[in-house]
């Protein structure tokens with residue numbers, strides 16, 4: 001592999017073009033294994049950033065793409081439609097809470113968040129309340145890297161100071177404080193209630209990741225907080241946007257993160273695992289109330305339309321992935337992964353340099369007291385035969401659901417070998 005071309009010319013995520021970090025060439029992948037161009041095999045602990053539920057190179061998902069390629073690989077969505085999009089829509093409408101009835105397809109999670117923000121702003125505009133155009137987000141939230149999405153990311157980890165006067169000014173509540181299993185107390189809502197009571201006149205929506213704040217800190221919080229948010233949004237006339245992009249399709253042990261709280265948002269973003277990790281596709285769903293109001297407004301339409309909207313290949317593989325998931329005992333798999341992660345990561349909590357260990361569903365997190373040096377730690381994981389990519393103080397794994405108990409033990413063993421010696 002011409003890694004020198006990569007080094008000289010390719011930007012990698014959050015990386016320097018002039019002082020690039022080393023990258024590893026992937027030759028192929030199958031099941032939970034990545035094969036590097038050196039021939040070395042790694043167990044993937046990242047599911048390629050939350051996406052790869054069924055593992056790599058899955059015959060059923062491969063076939064879905066081949067079959068669709070022979071019909072139509074892409075076609076514009078303006079004025080045309082196709083079976084993969086219709087089938088996927090039927091599934092999403094059935095699987096998500098009943099009030100969500102309208103689906104907008106986008107080509108990435110960030111774009112689906114842009115669309116959600118736009119929906120909420122157009123909604124209030126149409127109702128003659130154009131002042132309601134700001135968003136209330138949470139500290140430690142992460143919602144994507146485009147400008148609208150960035151404006152609702154945690155102001156510190158989201159690097160707001162770099163773009164300060166260019167970002168839409170938004171409001172930020174404290175990160176949810178009540179842990180996932182912790183006893184609930186209504187005072188946990190004091191902070192968000194204060195923001196709402198002070199600013200509801202100018203607020204279009206609240207946006208939050210359900211149960212797990214992922215890229216902003218891998219924090220797990222109580223379903224009661226989500227329940228309370230739903231009530232507060234109703235009380236103060238503010239829409240609720242649930243960003244399920246990291247949590248959707250089983251990762252937390254429920255099909256959707258918000259299922260833990262049994263609530264229905266006004267707008268929901270789906271992405272990442274939607275296609276089983278095969279292609280980029282996201283969706284923004286909304287209620288009949290939201291859709292009807294937007295379409296009664298001045299524009300008479302939702303003003304968005306990506307070129308690759310509802311790409312047939314992506315929709316086809318999403319259909320195949322959802323069918324595979326629903327036909328599998330995925331709840332048992334995730335719960336077995338959770339039990340094993342709890343057992344095997346427990347000892348890390350006793351180590352001097354570890355701040356906290358937490359597990360929820362198929363997510364295991366070891367939070368260190370100090371940030372890791374990525375360029376230093378990354379090759380050590382590879383030496384151990386595992387693919388783990390920490391950020392800051394957070395070393396975490398979220399393996400494909402099909403990982404065997406043996407492979408999971410190898411993964412946690414490799415992780416602990418490296419962490420032990422820090």
Ligand SMILES: *Cc1c(COP(=O)(O)O)cnc(C)c1O
Nearest residue numbers: 108109110142143144243245246
């Ligand atoms: C990854 C992520 C996004 C952004 O999705 P992209 O496909 O990377 O644009 C948005 N929200 C959440 C919660 C995410 O985890």
